[in-house]
Amino acid sequence: MDNVIVTQHLSKIYVQDFLTFESGRPRLNLRRETKRREALRDLNLEVRRGEIFGLIGPNGAGKTTAIKILMGIHFPTRGSAKILGRPLGDKWAKAQIGYLPENPYFYDYLTGGEFLDYYGRLYGMGRSQRRAKIPELLERVGLTASVSIPLRGYSKGMLQRIGIAQALLNDPEIVVLDEPQSGLDPIGRKEIRDIILSLREQGKTVFFSSHILQDAEMICDRVGILHLGDLVKIGRLEELLTAQVSEFEIVASGMRAEAIAEVERTSKRTLRRADDVLFIIERRGDADAALAKISACGGTLLSFTPRKETLEDIFLKQVGRGTREVAGASRGEVA
Amino acid sequence: MDKVFAIAQNTFKEAIRNRVMYVILVFAILFILTGVVVKDLTIAAHGLVIRAIGLWAINVFGLILALLLGIGLVYTELDKKTIYTIVSKPIDRWQFLLGKYLGLLLTLYLIVVVMSAVFLVEIHLLNRQIQDPHFGLAMLMSLKAIFLGCVELAVVVAFALLFSSFSSPVLSGFMTLMVIVAGRLNEDIERFAQKIIAGFEGGGEVAKQGFLAGMAFLRDPATGATIFDQIKFLFAKGTALVFPNFELFNARTLALHFDTVDVNILKMITVSTSDALIYAVPYTASVLLLAMFLFGRRNFR
Numbered sequence: 001m002d003n004v005i006v007t008q009h010l011s012k013i014y015v016q017d018f019l020t021f022e023s024g025r026p027r028l029n030l031r032r033e034t035k036r037r038e039a040l041r042d043l044n045l046e047v048r049r050g051e052i053f054g055l056i057g058p059n060g061a062g063k064t065t066a067i068k069i070l071m072g073i074h075f076p077t078r079g080s081a082k083i084l085g086r087p088l089g090d091k092w093a094k095a096q097i098g099y100l101p102e103n104p105y106f107y108d109y110l111t112g113g114e115f116l117d118y119y120g121r122l123y124g125m126g127r128s129q130r131r132a133k134i135p136e137l138l139e140r141v142g143l144t145a146s147v148s149i150p151l152r153g154y155s156k157g158m159l160q161r162i163g164i165a166q167a168l169l170n171d172p173e174i175v176v177l178d179e180p181q182s183g184l185d186p187i188g189r190k191e192i193r194d195i196i197l198s199l200r201e202q203g204k205t206v207f208f209s210s211h212i213l214q215d216a217e218m219i220c221d222r223v224g225i226l227h228l229g230d231l232v233k234i235g236r237l238e239e240l241l242t243a244q245v246s247e248f249e250i251v252a253s254g255m256r257a258e259a260i261a262e263v264e265r266t267s268k269r270t271l272r273r274a275d276d277v278l279f280i281i282e283r284r285g286d287a288d289a290a291l292a293k294i295s296a297c298g299g300t301l302l303s304f305t306p307r308k309e310t311l312e313d314i315f316l317k318q319v320g321r322g323t324r325e326v327a328g329a330s331r332g333e334v335a
Numbered sequence: 336m337d338k339v340f341a342i343a344q345n346t347f348k349e350a351i352r353n354r355v356m357y358v359i360l361v362f363a364i365l366f367i368l369t370g371v372v373v374k375d376l377t378i379a380a381h382g383l384v385i386r387a388i389g390l391w392a393i394n395v396f397g398l399i400l401a402l403l404l405g406i407g408l409v410y411t412e413l414d415k416k417t418i419y420t421i422v423s424k425p426i427d428r429w430q431f432l433l434g435k436y437l438g439l440l441l442t443l444y445l446i447v448v449v450m451s452a453v454f455l456v457e458i459h460l461l462n463r464q465i466q467d468p469h470f471g472l473a474m475l476m477s478l479k480a481i482f483l484g485c486v487e488l489a490v491v492v493a494f495a496l497l498f499s500s501f502s503s504p505v506l507s508g509f510m511t512l513m514v515i516v517a518g519r520l521n522e523d524i525e526r527f528a529q530k531i532i533a534g535f536e537g538g539g540e541v542a543k544q545g546f547l548a549g550m551a552f553l554r555d556p557a558t559g560a561t562i563f564d565q566i567k568f569l570f571a572k573g574t575a576l577v578f579p580n581f582e583l584f585n586a587r588t589l590a591l592h593f594d595t596v597d598v599n600i601l602k603m604i605t606v607s608t609s610d611a612l613i614y615a616v617p618y619t620a621s622v623l624l625l626a627m628f629l630f631g632r633r634n635f636r
């Protein structure tokens with residue numbers, strides 16, 4: 001399997017203005033350390049042909065910076081990258097890529113049809129080619145009925161879908177999506193997920209960034225975890241997610257107080273609601289003992305769930321606890 | 336080149352779907368038509384008054400629209416991040432800038448054509464009443480003034496694009512306005528520079544020579560020029576050299592007075608179309624190349 005995207009020591013340092021505002025307060029950036037912000041540090045990764053690669057990380061991790069460099073929007077401070085064996089900015093390579101930026105904004109005075117026609121011309125597609133491709137794509141993203149509506153009348157989900165359509169105009173070999181599910185409702189997220197999976201079925205390579213971990217876990221072949229500009233983990237999902245059970249969740253009811261206290265000693269976490277108790281226990285032996293105790297004290301076992309490690313667990317391990325982003329991660333989204 | 340035309344066409348669509356442009360255009364047309372009323376304030380120069388108001392309005396409203404549309408030309412794409420999906424396509428950044436430039440110029444020329452049509456119909460209808468013997472020449476002179484005004488617009492839009500490619504609309508609007516002012520006063524600034532040299536003994540001849548000769552003259556201790564004189568000359572001559580000379584594109588004076596002034600004055604107010612083009616084409620190309628150079632190295636935030 002050959003690599004379609006290869007980055008070597010890709011780094012980006014932003015030089016900030018001497019005066020910036022943080023939470024409404026002015027801040028002078030006169031010292032070298034405050035003037036320079038390292039957004040990406042020595043990113044080395046390979047994306048293989050035909051896979052779905054997810055770049056995940058909290059806000060400010062460097063995901064969008066990495067994508068912007070690959071798309072020629074930013075220039076790297078250090079390092080290099082190759083797309084389909086060509087250096088960054090190569091027009092042939094660009095013609096093989098479809099790209100959807102984060103929170104895309106398109107020309108709102110154009111209708112959906114005009115917009116795709118314009119972008120088709122930028123790809124160098126001829127008139128007949130555009131006439132054949134545009135209706136097909138509109139149908140694929142479910143916007144055939146909205147072809148004559150100006151984009152200012154589109155909802156966020158519709159804009160995301162027309163954005164996907166423009167990224168697929170050139171029948172690209174690589175599709176790069178920056179936070180494609182951000183801000184969408186569950187139906188919108190599922191639609192995007194389905195489109196990404198269908199792209200893989202067609203043999204396309206999908207490189208996307210996300211902070212929605214469940215979605216990434218559902219569709220990615222490989223992931224890279226970025227944190228504060230560093231790639232802290234990269235690999236196949238099945239390699240990263242160990243098959244071992246990481247903990248057991250036991251829910252019981254009708255237990256006596258002393259029996260609960262006894263099980264609680266070996267439990268990582270205990271939650272009580274009315275008559276029910278939830279124990280989270282890490283070791284198999286302790287879980288067996290807890291089950292015996294529930295039975296012995298006359299309690300009722302409501303559920304017993306062995307939990308395997310998730311992408312979220314790996315993510316939390318890598319980026320550390322106690323940050324604002326991590327609080328969001330426990331809800332499935334990272335900030 | 337189709338990619339450049341696609342961007343130009345989109346820029347044109349954006350402009351013609353902008354309602355502010357129509358408000359200004361309607362205002363400009365009303366302004367041109369005020370000549371019909373204002374002409375009665377004079378006894379015999381009805382044609383001159385209508386031509387003066389019409390040509391002035393076409394020029395000034397063209398510049399106002401160039402400023403308004405030009406300063407946000409690139410900034411809007413950066414601000415709304417539409418540039419992200421453009422530069423990731425297989426096009427060069429210079430193609431994008433050239434497309435934006437041509438699109439805006441096309442829009443402005445269309446507006447000038449509309450304003451000129453109203454103006455020409457107006458002077459034609461007036462001529463039915465006053466039967467001006469020089470009407471045909473007046474038409475030709477007016478068309479030449481309008482054409483050179485279009486050449487001036489090409490230079491102004493290049494500057495607006497240059498400033499818009501690296502600064503905010505307010506700043507680029509201010510800088511473009513300064514270029515227009517400096518361009519209009521270019522010959523006065525040049526005369527001021529010459530006057531500094533001519534003020535010293537033996538400076539009369541040197542004044543007509545170039546920048547380097549002038550500086551060498553002022554640096555010679557024998558002239559008695561101070562460092563302040565040198566700075567004044569450097570600033571004035573430098574401004575006259577760097578900024579465009581918009582007087583080369585001003586054929587309006589000739590279009591108004593060609594039938595009333597004597598031959599000597601006629602020579603002074605005549606501007607050559609070929610000279611204006613020879614000056615404008617490389618000048619505009621240089622400004623555009625500078626804009627492309629700066630834009631090509633930008634990180635788009």
